[in-house]
Amino acid sequence: xxSADRHRVRTDVPVLLILPAAVGFxxxxxxxxxxxxxxPWARLPELLTSDAALDALWLSMRTATASTTLCVLLGxxxxxxxxxxRLPGLRMLRALVxxxxxxxxxxxxxxxxxLLGRSGPVGQALGxxxxxxxxxxxxxxxxxxxxxxxVSLEGALRTAGERYEAVAATLGAAPATVLRRVTVPLVLxxxxxxxxxxxxxxxxxxxxxxxxxGSLQGVTRTLPLEVxxxxxxxxxxxxALSVLLVAVALAVIVAMRPREAS
Amino acid sequence: MRRALVSLLVLTALAxxxxxxxxxxxxxxxxxxxxxxxxxxxRMFEAGHxxxxxxxxxxxSSDLAQQIVNGAPADVFAAxxxxxxxxxxxxxxxxxxxxxxxxxxxxxxxxxxNPKQITGFADLAGRDLVLVVCAPQVPCGSATGQIEQQxxxxxxxxSEEPDVKAVLGKVAGGEADAGLVYxxxxxxxxxxxxxxxxxxxxxxxxxxxxxxxxxxxxLAAQFVTLVLGExxxxxxxxxxxxxxxxxxx
Numbered sequence: 074x075x076s077a078d079r080h081r082v083r084t085d086v087p088v089l090l091i092l093p094a095a096v097g098f099x100x101x102x103x104x105x106x107x108x109x110x111x112x113p114w115a116r117l118p119e120l121l122t123s124d125a126a127l128d129a130l131w132l133s134m135r136t137a138t139a140s141t142t143l144c145v146l147l148g149x150x151x152x153x154x155x156x157x158x159r160l161p162g163l164r165m166l167r168a169l170v171x172x173x174x175x176x177x178x179x180x181x182x183x184x185x186x187x188l189l190g191r192s193g194p195v196g197q198a199l200g201x202x203x204x205x206x207x208x209x210x211x212x213x214x215x216x217x218x219x220x221x222x223x224v225s226l227e228g229a230l231r232t233a234g235e236r237y238e239a240v241a242a243t244l245g246a247a248p249a250t251v252l253r254r255v256t257v258p259l260v261l262x263x264x265x266x267x268x269x270x271x272x273x274x275x276x277x278x279x280x281x282x283x284x285x286x287g288s289l290q291g292v293t294r295t296l297p298l299e300v301x302x303x304x305x306x307x308x309x310x311x312x313a314l315s316v317l318l319v320a321v322a323l324a325v326i327v328a329m330r331p332r333e334a335s
Numbered sequence: 336m337r338r339a340l341v342s343l344l345v346l347t348a349l350a351x352x353x354x355x356x357x358x359x360x361x362x363x364x365x366x367x368x369x370x371x372x373x374x375x376x377x378r379m380f381e382a383g384h385x386x387x388x389x390x391x392x393x394x395x396s397s398d399l400a401q402q403i404v405n406g407a408p409a410d411v412f413a414a415x416x417x418x419x420x421x422x423x424x425x426x427x428x429x430x431x432x433x434x435x436x437x438x439x440x441x442x443x444x445x446x447x448x449n450p451k452q453i454t455g456f457a458d459l460a461g462r463d464l465v466l467v468v469c470a471p472q473v474p475c476g477s478a479t480g481q482i483e484q485q486x487x488x489x490x491x492x493x494s495e496e497p498d499v500k501a502v503l504g505k506v507a508g509g510e511a512d513a514g515l516v517y518x519x520x521x522x523x524x525x526x527x528x529x530x531x532x533x534x535x536x537x538x539x540x541x542x543x544x545x546x547x548x549x550x551x552x553x554l555a556a557q558f559v560t561l562v563l564g565e566x567x568x569x570x571x572x573x574x575x576x577x578x579x580x581x582x583x584x
Contacts (some may be wrong), residue, residue, distance in 0.1 A: 192509045204510055205465070205493035287494025287505070288470065294495075302497050305397040306472040 105319055112316050113309045120313035128291040129299035129314070136207060136295060137275040140214035144271040147215075148222040149264065153256070155223065156230035167227075174220040181216050182284025185209075189285075209286035210293050214275035221274050222267035229263020230256070266329060273325040277318065361554045362408060363391045364399040366415035366543065367500060368439065371523050372567075372574040373413070379570070380561055387554060395498055396474065403428055403548065410551035411558050413543060415439070416474040420544040430551060433544035436562050438577035440540055441478050442518045443531040444506045451512050456533045460488045464512035467505045470495035475502070478539040479515050485538050503528070517541070522575040542579065 113120070120126065154160075155167050173181055189196045189203045189212070196203060203209050237259065241251045257264075279297040286293040288302065296318055303311035361380075365373045370393050377389040392399070392409075396419040403409055404426045412429075413436070414420045420433045445453055451464050459466055468490060469476030476495065483490060493511065496502045503520050505511040507527045521530035545562055547555040561567050568578060 186508070186510060190508075190510050202465070283497070283501075287467065288496060289492065289494050298497075302470050302472050304401075305395070305470075305497070308401070 108312065108315055108319065112312050116309060117313050117316070120310045121317060123310065125290055125294075125299060125303075126310065126314060129294055129296045130317070132207070132210070132291060132294065133276055133296040136210045136214055137272050139211045140218055140275040141268055141272040143211065143215045144219050144222040144275075145264070145268055148219045148267070148271070149226060151219075152223045152226035152230060152267075153252070156227045157235070170223055171220050173217050174224075178213075178217050178278065178280030179284050180280075182213055182281035182286075185213060185216060185281065185285040204285060205287045205289065205293060207286075207292055210282055210295060213281035213285045214278045217278055217281055218271035218274040221270040222264075225267035225270060226260060226263050229260040229266075232263075233259045269325055269328050273322060276321060359387050359554060361387060361389045361410050361558060363389060363411040363413065363558065364403065364407070364409045365391055365393055365411075365413040366396045366399070367393050367498065368415055368517055368519055369393065369413055369543070371519075372570045372576065375570045375574075376558075376561060376567060379566060380558055384554070384557075389558070397422075409548055410555040411545065411547055413545040413562070415543055416477075416541055417544055419474070420546065423546070423548075428549045429546045430549050430555075431547065433546040434559070434563055435542045435579040436545050436567065437543040437571045438540045438579055439517045439519055439543065439575075440536040440577065441475065441482065441515050442521050442536065443533060444503060444514045444516045444521050444524075444528050445512065445531060446506065446509060447526060447529050449529045449531060453513055453531055455531075456482060456486055456535050457488050459513060459515075460490050465510070466490060466492045467494045467496060467502050467511040467514040468492045469499055469502055469515070470497055473498060474541055475499040475515065475517060478541055481539040482535050486535050517575075519575040540577065543576075 121130075151170065155163060155170065160166075186204060187193050189199070189209075191197070191202070191204075203212070233256075237255050238251050241255045242248075246254065276295075277297060278295070279301065282293065282295060283298055283301075288294045288298045294302070296314060300311050300314045300318070303314060363373070363377075373391055373393070377391055380389050381387060394402075396414040396416060399412065400414065400419045400422040403412060403423050412420070412423060414423075417433075417435075420429075423429055424433060443453055443456070443459065445451060453459065453464075468479050471477055471480050475498075479490070482488075494505070496505065499516050499520055502511075502514040503516050503524055506514045506516075507524055518530065521528060545559055547559050562571075572578070
């Protein structure tokens, strides 16, 4: 990297940009510093091991893992179809897949409710109650997290290109073999990055969950919902749980970094 | 909701810039359940005070108390329960003593026409129905808990929502058979739901205190007087609120 730099003309960052950049950086990082300043560190172990907190943490871990798995199982194939498929109208499909990314999550929750709820067409056809169950939490999280996996995997597929796949195919490999032996190994880092993003998004999900799944300790009340509720009566406990979520978020960023560098 | 409110505030602020008439602003923070009567009181107050613009921010009482404690500029605070008001009083931000201006009780809310034929509090437990209540951390949930204790009836809700309007929404939307909300919420929802009275509700009355905040002026005192007075009482009563009851011994 260094030796290559010598032969390249480097332009300095215009001074004009430094101040707004610093303000932007402060806006992104200082609130978290404020949260840490308000954190009752001495009481942290006690606050994080209350029944409600442990239930929320355990539920969040289970549901985020389940929804990430669903994202990989369903979003993975979806990304391959979007990147490699030759269907007409694929661009339109791609735009639709991104919908949950730009939609306010609470709108997503309402949409799920009116599809899968008691009065919804699918909800009526199924005959089983989905709202107020842990399944509803997983569905809400999968809904909002899926685009993250699809976008990063599709990007990885496009970057990797189709050359190796074409070579494998001309050598006589069937499409399934090409996928298994060439495509998947090629985009594994992209898939992993997408899965980490989807997990983080699932863990932080609030709006769709509360609108679609409700809020009951141990069943549907995930960490963000517990934070929102604890605020009402016990700010210390809300702050402690927030710090826990920040820690997880930082861990996700660290997990993402080496893959982005490569 | 909040975004709509902010843009509305920005718009009114911009509109205010254009006008030549000098306006005074009175900022009122009020519990979400006061939305209908306080909107009416705002209109009444502005009609009686030329050049005064009353701005009311409606939200959960605890949220509003946190905002006040953290320095939000406001003149009057009307809360849905006394413990939330205590937060503000103990922070030394109240001018004078809080006064109770209304009471509110719980009512069972069902789909229009009460298809599950619920007649009393005990019907909410042990039957095959989807029940939604407020979480114990919020005022309507603590009232629900009190009634459970007094009656010995243990409820098994499908969800404990973070605010009373969410409970109402689940029932009005058909995703729950029954819920526990305030009488005033049922009234405000009109024919989208049916309310069922139950006698035990009288044992858990939520009392609404109001206060002029530290540093507020004469206008704030006048608004508090309007709410506590006859005019305020009428508006509140027609929204379903009870007249204030004397404090517990």
